Amino acid sequence: MIEGKxxxxxxxxxxxPHLGNYFGAIKPAIEMGKTAKQHIMFIADYHAINAxxxxxxxxxxxxxxxxxxxxxxxxxxKSIFYRxxxxxxxxxxxxxxxxxxxxxxMNKAHAYKAAVDKNVAAGKPNDDGINMGLYTYPILMAADIxxxxxxxxxxxxxxxxxxxxxxDIAGAINAYYGKDVLVQPEAAFDDNIAVIPGTDGRxxxxxxxxxIPMFEDDKVxxxxxxxxxxxxxxxxxxxxxxxxxxxxxxxxFAPDDKVQEMAEGLxxxxxxxxxxxxMLLDAIxxxxxxxREIYNYYMNHFDEVQAIxxxxxxxARAIASRTLKRLKxxxxxx
Ligand code: TRP
Numbered sequence: 001m002i003e004g005k006x007x008x009x010x011x012x013x014x015x016x017p018h019l020g021n022y023f024g025a026i027k028p029a030i031e032m033g034k035t036a037k038q039h040i041m042f043i044a045d046y047h048a049i050n051a052x053x054x055x056x057x058x059x060x061x062x063x064x065x066x067x068x069x070x071x072x073x074x075x076x077x078k079s080i081f082y083r084x085x086x087x088x089x090x091x092x093x094x095x096x097x098x099x100x101x102x103x104x105x106m107n108k109a110h111a112y113k114a115a116v117d118k119n120v121a122a123g124k125p126n127d128d129g130i131n132m133g134l135y136t137y138p139i140l141m142a143a144d145i146x147x148x149x150x151x152x153x154x155x156x157x158x159x160x161x162x163x164x165x166x167x168d169i170a171g172a173i174n175a176y177y178g179k180d181v182l183v184q185p186e187a188a189f190d191d192n193i194a195v196i197p198g199t200d201g202r203x204x205x206x207x208x209x210x211x212i213p214m215f216e217d218d219k220v221x222x223x224x225x226x227x228x229x230x231x232x233x234x235x236x237x238x239x240x241x242x243x244x245x246x247x248x249x250x251x252x253f254a255p256d257d258k259v260q261e262m263a264e265g266l267x268x269x270x271x272x273x274x275x276x277x278x279m280l281l282d283a284i285x286x287x288x289x290x291x292r293e294i295y296n297y298y299m300n301h302f303d304e305v306q307a308i309x310x311x312x313x314x315x316a317r318a319i320a321s322r323t324l325k326r327l328k329x330x331x332x333x334x
Pocket of ligand 1: 008009010011012044047140141144145153155159
């Protein structure tokens with residue numbers, strides 16, 4: 001589906017990802033990029049300032065996310081990797097797009113509506129604390145996408161509507177000028193990716209406080225793994241693996257024969273919860289140690305990352321400036 005297509009994804013720098021984010025979104029996005037005709041991945045730092053203004057926090061989160069993507073296997077020779085704020089063409093594009101975006105699109109965008117709903121629930125005025133950056137952010141996101149003639153945008157469910165807005169804005173422009181000035185993108189949503197449950201069995205999410213961290217040291221990881229919910233059955237009591245949360249999580253990390261071994265051990269009362277938590281911890285460590293090492297290396301050698309991002313911005317600007325030129329010539333007639 002991806003072969004021959006131009007694929008683009010933006011990531012907001014909002015704190016270190018947990019195992020669920022990492023294996024559910026980051027790795028699959030990088031894998032998907034490998035077969036694309038062109039793969040673009042960028043750090044959406046202008047999106048981030050709508051919600052986070054503290055310089056030290058922003059700075060740290062931008063650096064962390066850049067290092068995490070490189071550690072996860074993003075190949076900066078093949079993929080174009082940059083910071084959004086290094087590509088000013090995107091912001092010229094944004095201005096043109098605003099002229100073609102009905103205000104109603106923004107009123108019904110999820111991110112804005114969710115913020116309003118939260119205010120209403122708290123008995124506050126509808127637009128309390130909502131800045132124009134949040135309100136118009138689907139237009140900036142459309143510019144992120146349309147500047148690169150993107151065909152496919154791999155996103156989570158919550159972002160599908162925003163990609164559709166980008167598609168509609170491009171469609172409105174093409175219809176007005178009677179030609180295909182902009183490429184109309186499509187959202188790609190992968191249903192096949194296994195969801196890793198959190199330590200309480202719900203979807204792993206920071207807002208539930210049930211995450212297993214990914215880029216912290218072994219001790220923090222161990223603590224999270226040992227906090228995974230179990231009942232109080234003794235070791236020798238046979239257990240149905242499908243009812244054991246540790247086992248559910250283990251399936252996402254261990255090879256099939258190991259998974260089988262845990263299932264058998266639980267069924268015939270040979271393995272207790274302490275054992276299987278250690279098995280899970282080992283499996284997670286085995287699967288993540290190398291990537292955590294690369295992450296630490298880049299965090300300590302950020303000049304190398306900076307050079308990669310600088311080079312990415314040069315390549316990104318070359319593409320975005322061509323799209324912008326085409327659009328401006330269309331809009332102004334010369
Ligand atoms: N809005 C996306 C998010 O919150 C991040 C993002 C910004 C993005 N621009 C994008 C994603 C362009 C895909 C394409 O996760």
